[in-house]
Amino acid sequence: MKLVSVFILCIAFIAPAQGPTISAFTPKRPDASQKYLFYLHGGIVQEQGINAVSPRFGAYEYLKILDTLRSHGFHVISEARPKGTEDLDYAVKVSKQIDTLMSRGVSPENIIVVGASQGAYIAIDVARRMKNSRISYAILALCSEYALDYFLKDSVALCGNFLSIYETSDSKGSCNKLLSDKLCKTGYTEIGLRMGNGHGFIYKPYREWVLPLVQWAGGSLR
Template sequence: MKISLLTGILFYSTLFACGNKNDDRFVFFLHNRFLETHELEESHPDFGRTEYKEILSEFEKSGLKVISEKRNGNVNAREYAQEVVKQIDSLISSGVEPNKITIVGTSKGGYIAQYVSTLINNPNLNFVFIASYRENDIQNIPDINYCGNILNIFEKSDPYGVSAIKRKENSTCDIENFKEIELNTGMGHGFLFKPLKEWIEPTIQWANGNYEME
């Protein structure tokens, strides 16, 4: 069930207020930059169409409750993250445990997710950052501070994603679970445009609290 951010939070908050059991696990999915300024069916000249709906469908089929929306315009990552933080706070206030909430972001969406991690500063939330860390980020974006259970996924042939271990080491939050996965699809940055099992499956595992994945 894909629900836009605000509508989804209102729906679930009302549901739990009425006494429903809240054992569900939730995923906030934040898509890449290309989709901000293009329609769903438009194709990137190199990577094809962003298969946004198909990605959401894979999460839904696994039993996760998906909260997402298509962003429009070139949004400010930190400002958008502030709005996501409000939605997460509302969900937690409704009775959902933080460790049952996962924020997943691809490319620019991954940077938004990193700002969410920084701003909400909750070590029990789960995060999956996909193709969203570069070597010069510590110098260029010094205000990001990781906090939460963090999975970083990057592709060997993609110049826009590398190991984020330095960011983790520079962060002041006590990070209990941190894992990185390097893919080798040969698809460059285009790997995140599709719901490839190589990144979808570990993301679902992480959202389900499996921090000891092989």
């Protein structure tokens, strides 16, 4: 499937040159000392666009999430996926972007892929393609019984440093069955939140998930 971008995220922020930014593309001359964070949003943004609203959980604050991650010192790479985008196709795109960063001198330790819900499916597919244990992956709200069955039906090793965050009131729970093995992993941490807002915890940049993620990924806490 050919991906046709109907939305290009390109927002200018008042920030120092070479400082944390948000873009849809990998920089031509990346600063190897920076950390590059790919944010892969939930499915509702793919269906409705950047102003997506759930009747149950309210607005998905996509742009605010990006700016919050940027404010913690990451160069954020993200775009709103066009409606109809296939997960595996997008995983190929992100994998190529990561390859580009590394070919331009960025260490795998400075690359973080954050996936929320449907974006977490893509993040896992990226990990399966990259097979690089030095890249970090944060998985938010993924592991329903369906997702566990989907990913455990084959024996493809998941390489990387993993963080799983889930909300205990959500149907998408612990990823221990998927991520706790030691094969090809440099680390695995899991956090179960008790906010009581179910799947809605990924809709906003709540401190409950942002700050543990930032600390795990080596960003700047504030």
